[in-house]
Amino acid sequence: xxxxxxxxxxxxxxxxxxxxxxxxxxxxxxxxxxxxxxxxxxxxxxxxxxxxxxxxxxxxxxxxxxxxxxxxxxxxxxxxxxxxxxxxxxxxxxxxxxxxxxxxxxxxxxxxxxxxxxxxxxxxxxxxxxxxxxxxxxxxxxxxxxxxxxxxxxxxxxxxxxxxxxxxxxxxxxxxxxxxxxxxxxxxxxxxxxxxxxxxxxxxxxxxxxxxxxxxxxxxxxxxxxxxxxxxxxxxxxxxxxxxxxxxxxxxxxxxxxxxxxxxxxxxxxxxxxxxxxxxxxxxxxxxxxxxxxxxxxxxxxxxxxxxxxxxxxxxxxxxxxxxxxxxxxxxxxxxxxxxxxxxxxxxxxxxxxxxxxxxxxxxxxxxxxxxxxxxxxxxxxxxxxxxxxxxxxxxxxxxxxxxxxxxxxxxxxxxxxxxxxxxxxxxxxxxxxxxxxxxxxxxxxxxxxxxxxxxxxxxxxxxxxxxxxxxxxxxxxxxxx
Amino acid sequence: xxxxxxxxxxxxxxxxxxxxxxxxxxxxxxxxxxxxxxxxxxxxxxxxxxxxxxxxxxxxxxxxxxxxxxxxxxxxxxxxxxxxxxxxxxxxxxxxxxxxxxxxxxxxxxxxxxxxxxxxxxxxxxxxxxxxxxxxxxxxxxxxxxxxxxxxxx
Numbered sequence: 308x309x310x311x312x313x314x315x316x317x318x319x320x321x322x323x324x325x326x327x328x329x330x331x332x333x334x335x336x337x338x339x340x341x342x343x344x345x346x347x348x349x350x351x352x353x354x355x356x357x358x359x360x361x362x363x364x365x366x367x368x369x370x371x372x373x374x375x376x377x378x379x380x381x382x383x384x385x386x387x388x389x390x391x392x393x394x395x396x397x398x399x400x401x402x403x404x405x406x407x408x409x410x411x412x413x414x415x416x417x418x419x420x421x422x423x424x425x426x427x428x429x430x431x432x433x434x435x436x437x438x439x440x441x442x443x444x445x446x447x448x449x450x451x452x453x454x455x456x457x458x459x460x461x462x463x464x465x466x467x468x469x470x471x472x473x474x475x476x477x478x479x480x481x482x483x484x485x486x487x488x489x490x491x492x493x494x495x496x497x498x499x500x501x502x503x504x505x506x507x508x509x510x511x512x513x514x515x516x517x518x519x520x521x522x523x524x525x526x527x528x529x530x531x532x533x534x535x536x537x538x539x540x541x542x543x544x545x546x547x548x549x550x551x552x553x554x555x556x557x558x559x560x561x562x563x564x565x566x567x568x569x570x571x572x573x574x575x576x577x578x579x580x581x582x583x584x585x586x587x588x589x590x591x592x593x594x595x596x597x598x599x600x601x602x603x604x605x606x607x608x609x610x611x612x613x614x615x616x617x618x619x620x621x622x623x624x625x626x627x628x629x630x631x632x633x634x635x636x637x638x639x640x641x642x643x644x645x646x647x648x649x650x651x652x653x654x655x656x657x658x659x660x661x662x663x664x665x666x667x668x669x670x671x672x673x674x675x676x677x678x679x680x681x682x683x684x685x686x687x688x689x690x691x692x693x694x695x696x697x698x699x700x701x702x703x704x705x706x707x708x709x710x711x712x713x714x715x716x717x718x719x720x721x722x723x724x725x726x727x728x729x730x731x732x733x734x735x736x737x738x739x740x741x742x743x744x745x746x747x748x749x750x751x752x753x754x755x756x757x758x759x760x761x762x763x764x765x766x767x768x769x770x771x772x773x774x775x776x777x778x779x780x781x782x783x784x785x786x787x788x789x
Numbered sequence: 790x791x792x793x794x795x796x797x798x799x800x801x802x803x804x805x806x807x808x809x810x811x812x813x814x815x816x817x818x819x820x821x822x823x824x825x826x827x828x829x830x831x832x833x834x835x836x837x838x839x840x841x842x843x844x845x846x847x848x849x850x851x852x853x854x855x856x857x858x859x860x861x862x863x864x865x866x867x868x869x870x871x872x873x874x875x876x877x878x879x880x881x882x883x884x885x886x887x888x889x890x891x892x893x894x895x896x897x898x899x900x901x902x903x904x905x906x907x908x909x910x911x912x913x914x915x916x917x918x919x920x921x922x923x924x925x926x927x928x929x930x931x932x933x934x935x936x937x938x939x940x941x942x943x
Contacts, residue, residue, distance in 0.1 A: 386924030558919040583924035719814040
């Protein structure tokens with residue numbers, strides 16, 4: 308089989324160092340900037356197998372792009388942008404693209420630490436996982452306990468997590484430890500269609516399906532004692548990791564604006580190599596309308612993870628006792644477009660399957676983490692554990708302050724299902740002492756550890772490239788899949 | 790290829806060109822490849838392919854014998870975008886209305902198509918497909934009929 312790398316002229320591909328490869332603008336006449344891929348030899352071989360590189364070079368053709376189109380070490384084929392793609396466009400004459408954010412707007416991860424050790428948890432793991440799975444709606448067909456009216460939705464859109472403080476579902480500490488305080492300014496409720504509202508109205512506090520999860524973890528290893536201490540991590544401490552996004556509301560916002568922009572491409576005289584990259588000048592009516600709706604959906608997503616946190620806190624108290632606490636370490640988005648300033652210029656930075664990784668000196672890094680940098684979470688596959696890192700200041704020069712968002716798929720869902728049966732995956736996880744709740748064995752097979760890249764290798768590249776610093780390793784004890 | 794429905798669905802078109810669908814590997818999403826003698830046939834195959842993704846459990850919870858027909862107008866500049874537009878309509882209906890189209894009658898018009906669909910009620914919202922994308926969306930004429938591809942975000 309010919310890999311995508313073999314289809315690019317060898318003269319156009321250059322390894323810059325052990326962690327980065329550059330595809331020069333000479334590779335294709337329509338590229339405006341080079342494409343840079345953070346990968347070692349093994350990850351490069353995996354990334355080259357599907358259409359990741361073609362999609363990254365497509366991104367490099369978009370108007371107003373600055374610097375380079377970047378792929379993180381967990382990158383893989385997506386639609387439009389590759390998953391694990393980062394690109395920044397001038398706000399003055401560049402574009403904004405819904406396909407550069409993805410359908411699950413502000414899909415992200417939050418980590419909470421429990422005031423219990425594994426030893427204190429004792430034999431309550433299984434009851435805890437059961438209670439969490441009973442409490443947090445997940446998977447096909449399960450709606451949430453909240454049904455929001457339009458005025459209530461508008462407050463979620465414009466106030467984000469602050470609104471949930473008023474409703475007793477969030478604390479001021481939670482806001483201070485959520486990216487952007489759990490609220491992007493600039494949200495425009497008017498830009499969110501009735502259809503999007505209909506899809507999201509009953510979904511606040513729900514996990515959804517696919518690769519979304521809630522996991523009970525333990526801190527297995529600490530690599531950087533100083534940073535771990537700043538983040539409040541202790542070896543063998545119990546933790547909770549939540550991965551979900553804006554649910555049907557965000558999906559519909561993206562659907563609405565991809566269709567709108569696709570119809571208007573000729574009007575903006577933009578020629579695209581892939582229609583899913585449909586975009587509009589950031590300053591145009593369509594560009595601003597999408598940005599306002601995307602910010603609203605992003606705020607909905609933060610509220611969704613916060614509402615799940617509220618439910619999880621209740622479950623922990625019911626099982627572990629009324630003094631059981633879950634302290635939010637941080638909440639990071641990995642599908643979003645944000646206006647950020649680099650070298651004196653405002654850029655709209657698209658991160659699709661990539662995490663913001665600001666260093667200690669960035670003003671957006673929470674005060675509590677100014678000594679070490681913003682926390683970055685890289686969930687591995689079920690059973691292989693997840694990693695905690697902190698952002699580095701150098702990342703602003705290297706990747707517009709970005710790092711990867713996970714291990715990254717290396718195998719299609721179909722191939723994963725053909726490789727092993729869900730029952731076997733379940734048995735392997737249970738043999739490793741992991742309590743699993745998943746409504747579908749087929750889905751369990753699709754999300755099996757072998758379907759993903761080696762998370763240690765991915766984190767190693769992130770660490771060595773200077774994007775973020777490795778702090779600690781978590782091991783899953785309980786997995787609740789959507 | 791995960792599953793082929795070409796052999797069974799060939800019977801749908803009698804002795805004519807084959808009609809059917811298959812799911813093609815994609816690293817993270819689901820790509821459906823459709824075959825039919827005509828564009829309305831492609832829309833019908835897309836509807837059947839999507840219905841296959843809906844868990845039996847959800848369908849059993851609803852009214853499997855439901856015979857309600859609804860009418861839709863899908864506006865899009867070309868056939869690939871119309872197919873994507875219809876699938877996004879189906880995704881919305883299955884999630885927000887708990888209604889799954891299973892049979893369609895299609896007539897094309899300038900800048901769009903009219904779809905008459907019979908659907909069944911689902912026992913709960915179907916939320917596992919986020920959207921149909923324009924990435925690689927295509928409708929091609931082959932000697933034996935039409936072929937289309939659409940990638941779904943799952």
